[in-house]
Amino acid sequence: MPSFRTTRRVNHTAEHMFDLVADVERYPEFVPLCQALKIRSNKNAGEGTRVIVADMTVAFGPVKETFTSQVTLDKPNLAILVEYINGPFRQLENRWRFRPDGENYCNVDFFISYEFRSKRLGLLMGGVFDMAFRKLERAFEQRADIVYGVPSQA
DSSP states (O other): OOEEEEEEEESSOHHHHHHHHHOGGGGGGTSTTEEEEEEEEEEEEETTEEEEEEEEEEEETTEEEEEEEEEEEETTTTEEEEEEEESSEEEEEEEEEEEEOSSSOEEEEEEEEEEESSHHHHHHHHHHHHHHHHHHHHHHHHHHHHHHOOOOOO
């Protein structure tokens, strides 16, 4: 089963990076392959936690797929868990953790594991997904620079 894991130190606070990743409705503006995102539900789960159910449409060339996932936004622990509900995957899990590292820096831990339901779709999209995940971390950092400004290097 393909998976991708990375940790990246960024020049933004953990709270800012959490808020940016939690703003899933904006993903079509900057996330690689994300063509559309529709929120089905957004509920308060108590103690600073929200649970969102959303449909994301990803596209590459003529291939376009929509899948549904549940996104748990755990603000007190600066963690986000994405769990697969329905769509072209057999399995999909995605985790984010944001760890403060100094006054204006944080470490962003990103993990994703997935398996397409169809072997054919897996062969067709597997390489594209791997490329997109490698670009994903940089896309969020660039978005943070736009939203929060480019911090000065201390």
